[in-house]
Amino acid sequence: MTRPRTILALDQGTTSSRALVVAADGRILGRGQQEFGQHFPSPGWVEHDPMEIWSTTLAAARAAIAMAGVTPEAIGITNQRETLVVWDAVSGQPVAPAIVWQDRRTAARCATLRADGWAPRIEQLTGLVPDPYFSATKLEWILREVVAPRGLDVTRLRAGTIDSWLIWRLTDGAVHATDPTNASRTMLYDIDAREWSPPLLELFGVPRALLPEVRPSAGDFGVAAAEHLGVALPILGVAGDQQAALFGQGCWRAGEGKNTYGTGAFLLLNTGAKRPVGGRGILTTLGCDAAGQPAYALESAIFVAGAAVQWLRDGLGLLAVASESEGMARAVESTDGVYFVPALTGLGAPAWEPEARGTIVGLTRGTRREHLVRAALEAMAFGTADVLDTMRGVSGAPLDVLRVDGGATGNDWLMQFQADVLGVHVERPAEIETTALGAAGLAGITAGVWADAGAFLSAHEYARFAPAPAGNAARRGLGGWRRAVRATVAWARDRAD
Numbered sequence: 001m002t003r004p005r006t007i008l009a010l011d012q013g014t015t016s017s018r019a020l021v022v023a024a025d026g027r028i029l030g031r032g033q034q035e036f037g038q039h040f041p042s043p044g045w046v047e048h049d050p051m052e053i054w055s056t057t058l059a060a061a062r063a064a065i066a067m068a069g070v071t072p073e074a075i076g077i078t079n080q081r082e083t084l085v086v087w088d089a090v091s092g093q094p095v096a097p098a099i100v101w102q103d104r105r106t107a108a109r110c111a112t113l114r115a116d117g118w119a120p121r122i123e124q125l126t127g128l129v130p131d132p133y134f135s136a137t138k139l140e141w142i143l144r145e146v147v148a149p150r151g152l153d154v155t156r157l158r159a160g161t162i163d164s165w166l167i168w169r170l171t172d173g174a175v176h177a178t179d180p181t182n183a184s185r186t187m188l189y190d191i192d193a194r195e196w197s198p199p200l201l202e203l204f205g206v207p208r209a210l211l212p213e214v215r216p217s218a219g220d221f222g223v224a225a226a227e228h229l230g231v232a233l234p235i236l237g238v239a240g241d242q243q244a245a246l247f248g249q250g251c252w253r254a255g256e257g258k259n260t261y262g263t264g265a266f267l268l269l270n271t272g273a274k275r276p277v278g279g280r281g282i283l284t285t286l287g288c289d290a291a292g293q294p295a296y297a298l299e300s301a302i303f304v305a306g307a308a309v310q311w312l313r314d315g316l317g318l319l320a321v322a323s324e325s326e327g328m329a330r331a332v333e334s335t336d337g338v339y340f341v342p343a344l345t346g347l348g349a350p351a352w353e354p355e356a357r358g359t360i361v362g363l364t365r366g367t368r369r370e371h372l373v374r375a376a377l378e379a380m381a382f383g384t385a386d387v388l389d390t391m392r393g394v395s396g397a398p399l400d401v402l403r404v405d406g407g408a409t410g411n412d413w414l415m416q417f418q419a420d421v422l423g424v425h426v427e428r429p430a431e432i433e434t435t436a437l438g439a440a441g442l443a444g445i446t447a448g449v450w451a452d453a454g455a456f457l458s459a460h461e462y463a464r465f466a467p468a469p470a471g472n473a474a475r476r477g478l479g480g481w482r483r484a485v486r487a488t489v490a491w492a493r494d495r496a497d
Contacts, residue, residue, distance in 0.1 A: 021068035032060035044104035047097035066417030072294035076237035076443030078244035106137035127284030128246025136187035175222035180244035218292025248438030261408035281350030300349035301389035308342035339484035382481035420474035
């Protein structure tokens, strides 16, 4: 019997490290997943242990390979993007905890950047807005608060997003690299010149030698040493999680888009070879075309989506497992006017208010836990509609179909509600782990497992949710949602004692 050609996809996420062994015919032959700790040392701070990320990634990969019973040909990596690690290249140890993309500790610094007039220049160079979400101020903070006080030798240090950290560990320090999709999320990368930006490196006090080499997403990132996975494997594809999902969903051409519902929600719209006009809280970033080469994309980032349900479960005890949320939403006809704006780590697009905090409005004595859970689910759909309406206005793209992925898309009630709110068809693939599939696709095309992107996508199947007629109750609820968001922003910006 001929052994199938396979790719190992490493999907390093915010709350767990996952791995898939993907066959050429699209079957998932092996899976592995390991959760890891979330650390909140101060209000608004979120940290990870880089060594725990490394160990859980290895454990997930080994489990997936063991389940598959085959040796993969290559590795593709996808990762939580803006999370930053700084490590000592000699000892191999991190110099500080990883600062997670959700972390708000540099909000004041970003406010100063805006006040000093840096926002237009940063947007011109990077497509981003000054916000603690991105990596630059995280790296500046570690250099100032950790490296300088401890007198560490900067020439021994390396810095990068999670992909760079994993590549460095897998190759035993032989390769310090990243790809354009991850680089474009650092607020240090010129997305037009396709290089680290000298003026921004100077602004944030970042030595160029700290940063990784930027290589094509479908390209050579070195060889993972045999000691880690039992055999030496080339690393042939890398992309940040949202751009990997965009590729995995087959959104390679201008006007095609997807939304990922995970810890946060991220809507990306491919705009092709021409840089789009950004603004109105929508970011410009780099994705991939069908060959894994850079293409422009518009992106919106909703910081808290599925994490809101997790908080209702773990923080308030309103449900035992997240999967109960669908039945609870169906148990009530509406939220009875309750809106939940889950700004638990600030507001992303389109408001971009880092000081915002979670807000629940419309409570009455008749409010039950079912109403709150349904409001958390509705928030994902309403937030997506808000940013998609803005994105349509910026790009002019009609986007009559939205492809979706991520854990929350297993909730049929939410997917139907999303279609109703948007007024467009929502398509969900049979395999919702499209982030990992995108990484596998990039690596597999490079390795020749798939002849091209079309061959990679041919095995995908979709469930389709058709929207209710215009003027439906879900769409009408947008007005109340936007009112709740305005209240949340107003509370954040009212600094009166």
